[in-house]
Amino acid sequence: MMTKRKMKLLAVVVGLLVLILILYKWNSEQPNLSNFLGMKDEHYSADETIDNKVQDKYGKLLLNQHKLELERVKRKLAGLEQKIRVLEESPYKGAMKKYPPVKYLNYKNRKRILITGGAGFVGSHLVDVLMYQGHEVVVADNFFTGRKRNVEQWLGHPNFELIHHDIVNPLFIEVDEIYHLASPASPPHYMYNPVKTIKTNTMGTINMLGLAKRVMAKVLVASTSEVYGDPTVHPQPETYWGHVNPIGPRACYDEGKRVSETLSYAYAKQEKVNVRVARIFNTYGPKMHMNDGRVVSNFILQALQNKTITVYGNGRQTRSFQYVSDLVDGMILLMESNYTQPINLGNPVEHSIEEFASIIKGLVGGKSEIFKSQAVEDDPQRRKPDITRAKKYLNWEPKVSLKDGLQRTIDYFKMELERSNQDFSELADGRLRDLDPRKLSEIKH
Numbered sequence: 001m002m003t004k005r006k007m008k009l010l011a012v013v014v015g016l017l018v019l020i021l022i023l024y025k026w027n028s029e030q031p032n033l034s035n036f037l038g039m040k041d042e043h044y045s046a047d048e049t050i051d052n053k054v055q056d057k058y059g060k061l062l063l064n065q066h067k068l069e070l071e072r073v074k075r076k077l078a079g080l081e082q083k084i085r086v087l088e089e090s091p092y093k094g095a096m097k098k099y100p101p102v103k104y105l106n107y108k109n110r111k112r113i114l115i116t117g118g119a120g121f122v123g124s125h126l127v128d129v130l131m132y133q134g135h136e137v138v139v140a141d142n143f144f145t146g147r148k149r150n151v152e153q154w155l156g157h158p159n160f161e162l163i164h165h166d167i168v169n170p171l172f173i174e175v176d177e178i179y180h181l182a183s184p185a186s187p188p189h190y191m192y193n194p195v196k197t198i199k200t201n202t203m204g205t206i207n208m209l210g211l212a213k214r215v216m217a218k219v220l221v222a223s224t225s226e227v228y229g230d231p232t233v234h235p236q237p238e239t240y241w242g243h244v245n246p247i248g249p250r251a252c253y254d255e256g257k258r259v260s261e262t263l264s265y266a267y268a269k270q271e272k273v274n275v276r277v278a279r280i281f282n283t284y285g286p287k288m289h290m291n292d293g294r295v296v297s298n299f300i301l302q303a304l305q306n307k308t309i310t311v312y313g314n315g316r317q318t319r320s321f322q323y324v325s326d327l328v329d330g331m332i333l334l335m336e337s338n339y340t341q342p343i344n345l346g347n348p349v350e351h352s353i354e355e356f357a358s359i360i361k362g363l364v365g366g367k368s369e370i371f372k373s374q375a376v377e378d379d380p381q382r383r384k385p386d387i388t389r390a391k392k393y394l395n396w397e398p399k400v401s402l403k404d405g406l407q408r409t410i411d412y413f414k415m416e417l418e419r420s421n422q423d424f425s426e427l428a429d430g431r432l433r434d435l436d437p438r439k440l441s442e443i444k445h
């Protein structure tokens, strides 16, 4: 029998042995730092200490990390450099931007002018002239056919404001004058959505005349030679009432503009709004859209690309073409004048469309063939403005010859073609692509 003392001694010895065992086990399970870092001792010569091995491997790891970090910083720098280049070329470069010089006008002479459709072809040329003159210009455009690019040189200028707005909805701003130009003007564009074309020219015009009434602004409404329809009187004086098919494919525009004129004189009579009405004849020049679809841009682009020049119908129909700067001068003179009846603004030099195709082919050169194809429904057969009124009341007549104007327009389209070879977004503008008035007029709405 063991004594109590012996038993206690045995328990202490056993306890000590268990403790030693636990300590040994714990020690052997501790991760070896060199193993932890993925080292293998056999890579080192026998006289290297474990500390040296660890430091060496750890240093390599740090070096790799630094290299990776350097690569990341380099990539970030390259990205930033690219962003700076984009900013330098961008119209939104704010403080860096250089604007064309504008005249200083004191507050008495400086007007606040709204141009609806100011980002469009004609509107943007008008914006330029009014800005150079030193006025404050507000452009309202829904960008259906207008483009920000047309007014980009003024973005950020203290005298300029661009509002993305569809004038089918009312606009509440304070202005002294309104040039109401908003509406698609090219036949394939206005036929593309005839209901919208009518709304723009009726509801849109009501909204602008309503605004003019509220703020007592003078308003110039852009009408068109199309109010004469397929004319039976030649050349067309303002006293001619026209010959329009009210249910034909062009009616949305022709009748829309006729209502626009009617509304203008109703507001003048009933609400004492100070109105001007310009009947604009065929106009061309730089800033026309590549996909405009009207004859000047179509023929020039076809000739520049050695494609077939497509004359719609027999080519004996006539038009008289004015250069855009002449039109802009006429509109500003009309706004400044006291003359309130409609006035024709156009160049009376008349050509058949077939002749016109040859003129453009001659100026551009190249190998294009002239091809006569299917006629456009209700295409006006003869058109030439009688500009007696404009001469008498505005002392205005066109100055730019067809040859000079076409040459400037050809140069512009050459640049556009070069641009579009680099930037396909221009041509990929789905809204204005592949529109042909001959196909659109067949659509039954």
Ligand SMILES: O=c1ccn([C@@H]2O[C@H](COP(=O)(O)OP(=O)(O)O[C@H]3OC[C@@H](O)[C@H](O)[C@H]3O)[C@@H](O)[C@H]2O)c(=O)[nH]1
Pocket: 185, 186, 187, 223, 224, 225, 226, 280, 281, 282, 283, 293, 294, 295, 296, 298, 299, 310, 311, 312, 313, 317, 319, 353, 376, 379, 380
């Ligand atoms: O590629 C084409 C384009 C047009 N044409 C013809 O060229 C003539 C002029 O056509 P456009 O499309 O340029 O313009 P339109 O004269 O028919 O209408 C224009 O009239 C005056 C303005 O108010 C508007 O800008 C527009 O409605 C038409 O006889 C047309 O059939 C061609 O032969 N080939």
